[in-house]
Amino acid sequence: MARTAELADITRHDTFAAGVPHDTFRWLRRNEPVSWWEEDDGSGFWAVTRYDDLLKVSKDHATFTSSRGIRLEEMAPDELEARRTLMEMDPPQHTELRRMVNRLFTRGAVQDYEETIRDLTVGILDRVLPSREFDFVEEVARELPMRMLGRLMGVPDADGDWLVRMGDQMIGNTDPEFTEHVVDQTDTEEYRLLPFRSPAAVELFDYANELARERRRNLGDDLISRMLSPTREGRPLSDLEFKNFFVLMVAAGNDTTRYSIVHSLQALIDHPEAMNELREDLSLLPTAVEEFLRWASTTMHFRRTVTMDAQLGGRQMSAGDKVLIWYISANYDEDQFPDPYTFDITRDPNDHVTFGRNSPHLCIGAWLARLEMRVVFEELLPRIEQIEPAGPVERLRSNFINGVKHMPVRVRLARHV
Amino acid sequence: MRVVVDYDLCEGNAVCEAISGEIFQVDEDDQVRLLLPEPGPEWQTAVEEAVRRCPKQALSVED
Numbered sequence: 001m002a003r004t005a006e007l008a009d010i011t012r013h014d015t016f017a018a019g020v021p022h023d024t025f026r027w028l029r030r031n032e033p034v035s036w037w038e039e040d041d042g043s044g045f046w047a048v049t050r051y052d053d054l055l056k057v058s059k060d061h062a063t064f065t066s067s068r069g070i071r072l073e074e075m076a077p078d079e080l081e082a083r084r085t086l087m088e089m090d091p092p093q094h095t096e097l098r099r100m101v102n103r104l105f106t107r108g109a110v111q112d113y114e115e116t117i118r119d120l121t122v123g124i125l126d127r128v129l130p131s132r133e134f135d136f137v138e139e140v141a142r143e144l145p146m147r148m149l150g151r152l153m154g155v156p157d158a159d160g161d162w163l164v165r166m167g168d169q170m171i172g173n174t175d176p177e178f179t180e181h182v183v184d185q186t187d188t189e190e191y192r193l194l195p196f197r198s199p200a201a202v203e204l205f206d207y208a209n210e211l212a213r214e215r216r217r218n219l220g221d222d223l224i225s226r227m228l229s230p231t232r233e234g235r236p237l238s239d240l241e242f243k244n245f246f247v248l249m250v251a252a253g254n255d256t257t258r259y260s261i262v263h264s265l266q267a268l269i270d271h272p273e274a275m276n277e278l279r280e281d282l283s284l285l286p287t288a289v290e291e292f293l294r295w296a297s298t299t300m301h302f303r304r305t306v307t308m309d310a311q312l313g314g315r316q317m318s319a320g321d322k323v324l325i326w327y328i329s330a331n332y333d334e335d336q337f338p339d340p341y342t343f344d345i346t347r348d349p350n351d352h353v354t355f356g357r358n359s360p361h362l363c364i365g366a367w368l369a370r371l372e373m374r375v376v377f378e379e380l381l382p383r384i385e386q387i388e389p390a391g392p393v394e395r396l397r398s399n400f401i402n403g404v405k406h407m408p409v410r411v412r413l414a415r416h417v
Numbered sequence: 418m419r420v421v422v423d424y425d426l427c428e429g430n431a432v433c434e435a436i437s438g439e440i441f442q443v444d445e446d447d448q449v450r451l452l453l454p455e456p457g458p459e460w461q462t463a464v465e466e467a468v469r470r471c472p473k474q475a476l477s478v479e480d
Contacts, residue, residue, distance in 0.1 A: 095426070107447060
């Protein structure tokens, strides 16, 4: 079908630096739900924008494999092998690795972290709120997931800041504020065998080696110890597998929760009536958090690769084709969510795809993220009477992560606290 | 109708329990236990919804 609308170019990171092109996704869902996009390097991808189609791709890992990469970036076979984590695997290999750590992230396990998360949150807020004006990203949203990650890994709190800067260099590898090695603008050939083609991975690998050496002497039940213990099939991970797993946890474990917290606050600033409702009744938060997550859609897409000729949304796909499943679009699909552009903190059911519903790859940190988001607002809202922007937000240059780098805010503190 | 759980996949998200606590119960160990392993036809809608909405696709039905 001819594209009659003025569509934003979703192949470009710069498009998303200006804002999520919701109008384009809405048009695509309605008129061309599975659409072909050409990239500058001559390759291209299918964009899947409807909720139902996205679930089909998510579920069907035999037809839509993760093993050829999960990001747009095309990797040579040796790169792919050197950088493979469980995210670039299908079952049953994926299942074997995931089982090593998933017990630390279940709904029940995560409940035990609530007190720690609350202590960390209160510490962060008590330090920053008296200044009345601050960058909510840097001072609050970045701090909590980072410190919690450190606790899960059993590393000193002091290492957290460094770990997160390294994580940002990798995930933010398309944004010049986070890295000197912008992956689509500079020559990163030297780092092609490293996670995210990033020099930060060299340092993280060294850190992981040191951590493994020390932890092997005294294995416990923490995340690192589990990665160093054999799988249920009795196979220990190789050094490279361990290091890639470690880097994945550092990369995935902080920025997505950070940005989800930021988008939540932005949504509440934009919808003051919702903010007031929550302040008056914090028990609405668990349901509200699901709406925060839908609204934010922090990971905007993942990529799959077609393994055999397949049909989707009336389009014919061939083996080898890249497919991007756009969570940010499916989460606003009119056929799934009534009034999707209405921010409704009581929305229920709210089967958003932010965590990758119906996929073996369902976000392992989903319960942790939910809990951190709930606790942040349980502690923040009663402490403030008002919160307002104190300057423009700055978005991450990425069509992959819906990120906000800076969000200056001004608060008026509540009197009773 | 027989409900089948793939325990390699189940991570205790408890979506099924919210849909039908009569059939599904998520235990302390975060794995689902079937209170009614072979529910009658009156449960068909609930079971189908649980199968469809399980975030890990850990549930299925055998006739």
